[in-house]
Amino acid sequence: MSSAGFALQKAIFEKLSNDSATLAALGGPRIYDDAPARAEFPFVIFGQSTERDWSTGTDAGYEHVITLHVWSRGRGRKEAEAIIAAARDALHDQDLALTGHRLINLRHESSEAKRDNDGETFHGIVRFRAVTEVADV
Numbered sequence: 328m329s330s331a332g333f334a335l336q337k338a339i340f341e342k343l344s345n346d347s348a349t350l351a352a353l354g355g356p357r358i359y360d361d362a363p364a365r366a367e368f369p370f371v372i373f374g375q376s377t378e379r380d381w382s383t384g385t386d387a388g389y390e391h392v393i394t395l396h397v398w399s400r401g402r403g404r405k406e407a408e409a410i411i412a413a414a415r416d417a418l419h420d421q422d423l424a425l426t427g428h429r430l431i432n433l434r435h436e437s438s439e440a441k442r443d444n445d446g447e448t449f450h451g452i453v454r455f456r457a458v459t460e461v462a463d464v
Contacts, residue, residue, distance in 0.1 A: 331389045331428045331459045332378040336360075338423035338430070339393065339455075343371065346417040352410045362398075369399040369406055371414065374452070381458055388460040389428075392436070397451030407440040407449040414453055431458040 343349050343358050349371075350356060357370035374394035381390040395414060399407040419435040436454040443450045 329427055330378070331425070331461075332376055332391055334425040334428045335391055335393065335423075335430070335457055335459060336373060336376065338425050339418060340373075342417055342421065342423055343414060346413065349410070349413040349417050352406075352413040366398075368448075369397065369401065369410055371410065372396050372398070386460050388431070388458060391455075391457040391459065393455045393457065395453040395455075397440070397449075397453065399449045399451070400447055401449070404440045404442075404449050407451040411438045411440060411451045411453050418455055425459060425462075427462055428459045429462045431460060433457040 340358060344356055353369055353371065357367065359370060359372045362370055362372050374396045376394065377392045379390045381388040397407050397410045399410065415435045415438065418433055421433055423430050423433065434456050436456045438451065438453040440449055440451040
């Protein structure tokens with residue numbers, strides 16, 4: 328069985344890749360686990376994720392914190408904020424299908440947008456908290 332964290336990442340990727348508002352904000356399917364060299368802006372990549380034991384006395388479960396990074400070179404923060412909003416709307420409180428696991432909840436935890444040190448790129452950081460449990464076989 329795949330890890331709960333990987334199953335969750337795959338489901339989030341599928342949801343964002345098929346969400347019309349997210350694709351419109353990005354100008355296409357620019358969602359990556361690892362951005363290719365010279366990726367066209369704007370784009371989203373998966374960042375750090377944590378997975379903690381959240382088991383009960385009877386059921387195996389996990390708590391996850393998933394971080395998405397938004398990279399934009401649009402003038403000002405408007406483009407980055409639009410992508411953050413689209414991703415938040417696509418994922419917050421959604422019921423995603425996970426292979427081998429069941430999603431109990433998925434909630435937007437926080438987001439921020441800041442100018443990068445290069446002075447022309449905006450960096451958005453979006454965090455989600457999820458709880459999963461092992462699916463009954």
